[in-house]
Amino acid sequence: MERLPEPELMDDPAQALAYARADFSEPHEAFVRHFRERFPGHAPARALDLGCGPADVTCRFARAYPHTAVLGVDGAPAMIEIGREAVKRAGLARRVALVAGRLPGADLPAGAFDTVISNSLLHHLADPAVLWGAIRLYAAPRAAVFVMDLLRPASSAHARRLVDQYAAGETEILRRDFHNSLLAAFTVDEIRTQLDETDLPFTVDVVSDRHVAIHGRAP
Numbered sequence: 001m002e003r004l005p006e007p008e009l010m011d012d013p014a015q016a017l018a019y020a021r022a023d024f025s026e027p028h029e030a031f032v033r034h035f036r037e038r039f040p041g042h043a044p045a046r047a048l049d050l051g052c053g054p055a056d057v058t059c060r061f062a063r064a065y066p067h068t069a070v071l072g073v074d075g076a077p078a079m080i081e082i083g084r085e086a087v088k089r090a091g092l093a094r095r096v097a098l099v100a101g102r103l104p105g106a107d108l109p110a111g112a113f114d115t116v117i118s119n120s121l122l123h124h125l126a127d128p129a130v131l132w133g134a135i136r137l138y139a140a141p142r143a144a145v146f147v148m149d150l151l152r153p154a155s156s157a158h159a160r161r162l163v164d165q166y167a168a169g170e171t172e173i174l175r176r177d178f179h180n181s182l183l184a185a186f187t188v189d190e191i192r193t194q195l196d197e198t199d200l201p202f203t204v205d206v207v208s209d210r211h212v213a214i215h216g217r218a219p
């Protein structure tokens, strides 16, 4: 099935709220677990979360690494607003900051982060090289890089089955967005080609029936 891109930013307030209220505890806890398994003993000092959305992964990561300062960036002000409330509620405001900024071109310090993470941003990008370019720009040399995203299923029917299986009790907006996201996601082969083209020596693993993980050390 051909990729069907979706709009990049999730800046519609109803859409942002539906996403923020959905239960992503299983994949988001898995995100942190996969990171830890791939970087045993790594103690992040300064982490960057690209496309942080409502900061659920950002906060889980910060809780898992209690000595880390985490900066989240997202191009959608509606998401940043919801995310800042979540950070405050979690009592993490001293270590977790969120900034509005669209990639490419977000105003962040280059080469400043020993850890760069990103969950579910890649499939939103019209040009996937934007994510790999941001990692090259903002990661310090040898930074731990971990990206998780959806995988594009073989057919729209398969995508609908995944929506029914994993978003049965969610709102219509969320189910629609999940379906569109699956159709906009990349395949493992496409991601490997992106990494070759941007000369990033990362490993690509399929980690569930709908998720792929990409990790490695920044050049």
Ligand SMILES: C[S@@+](CC[C@H](N)C(=O)[O-])C[C@H]1O[C@@H](n2cnc3c(N)ncnc32)[C@H](O)[C@@H]1O
Residues within 6 Å of the ligand: 008, 009, 010, 011, 050, 051, 052, 053, 054, 055, 056, 057, 073, 074, 075, 076, 079, 101, 102, 103, 104, 118, 119, 120, 121, 124, 125, 130
């Ligand atoms: C599916 S959400 C994922 C949010 C969060 N990482 C999570 O896992 O819950 C994708 C996020 O990427 C943001 N985004 C998409 N394109 C972007 C860009 N070019 N620059 C910055 N943020 C972007 C969207 O606004 C949205 O909040």
